[in-house]
Amino acid sequence: MIYYLTKRLILAAVTLFIILFTSYALLRLAPGDPSRSDMMGGEGAGMLDSRNSELNVNTSMREQLDLDKPLPVGFFRWLSRIVKEGNFGTSVTVDPGKPVASLIRERLGVTLSLNFWAILITYLLAIPAGVFTAGKEGSFFDRSVEISLFVLYSLPVMWAGLLLQSLLCEGGTFPIFPLKGIAPENPDELSIWQLQLETLRGYFLPVLCLTYGGFAGLSRYTRSSMLEVLRSDFIRTARAKGLSYNDILWKHGFRNALITMITLFGGILPSLVSGSVLIEYIFNIPGMGSLSLLSLSSRDYPLQMALFAFSGALTLAGLLVSDLLYMLADPRIRLDK
DSSP states (O other): OHHHHHHHHHHHHHHHHHHHHHHHHHHHHSSOOTTSGGGOOTHHHHTOOSHHHHHHHHHHHHHHTTTTSOHHHHHHHHHHHHHHHOOOOBOSSSSTTSBHHHHHHHHHHHHHHHHHHHHHHHHHHHHHHHHHHHHTTTSHHHHHHHHHHHHHHHSOHHHHHHHHHHHHBTTSSSOOBOSSOSSOSOGGGSOHHHHHHHHHHHHHHHHHHHHHHHHHHHHHHHHHHHHHHHTSHHHHHHHHTTOOHHIIIIIIIIHHTHHHHHHHHTTHHHHHHHOOHHHHHHTTOOSHHHHHHHHHHTTOHHHHHHHHHHHHHHHHHHHHHHHHHHHHHOTTOOTTO
């Protein structure tokens, strides 16, 4: 196991290096850069008082970001600062002068809480739904659930979010939930129970929009995996022995269908912190998704590279975790072989 983990960690480091170099190269090769005055917003744009000062600021920023150097040199200088100092640099356009790590920390908590509840609800509902529909294959219940899941999976998340806003948010037909944001505006004036209720109201619609697509997809994957297992010879043997329906479904069928679900589970870590650009934009949530959109639109190179490194590392960690979980689901799997 130690040999396998060492090999995987080395491979992950090489893979992450390739991901980061490719991302840096694409940023550098794309038209425009953050040193241009039209890419700077807020305080950055106000500093450009004249053409001479604009040229000075642009030149200084290009030197700061190593844009005046060849692409490989600029990348290795950025990487050396990460390795030696653990410093991802400071934002140049989103919040000029503020450390990138601070920007990510401020928004990470909101995204983590949203996606944690969305993923938890998705798995708690989707796996039983997939297992039960597989056990009732061809029945009216199975067909009804399949049609419902297909409709849910086909709904565009932006359309669903805007529809729910127009129907259930303040100013809509049934003003039950707040229009924007997930935190109450006046928390100091509320009691503990009122604060919890207002927070629940703020979370409900964003979590619902983040959940329904994943629920529909995971249910279908679970059903397909279970159907393949339930048609196996050892399941027919279990039925011939007179085992109960629940024992066949959960003790024998479900455990052997776990491999597919574990593979999908490997994508949870990056999705847990990446956020949803559309949902955070619709509900005005200051999370990682909206931060990614800001960094892309303003060409904030240090912030973009930090986000690429963060999501790449979490993706590789998720794949490693899923490989380790394979052994728990099926003891016959030996990763060191």
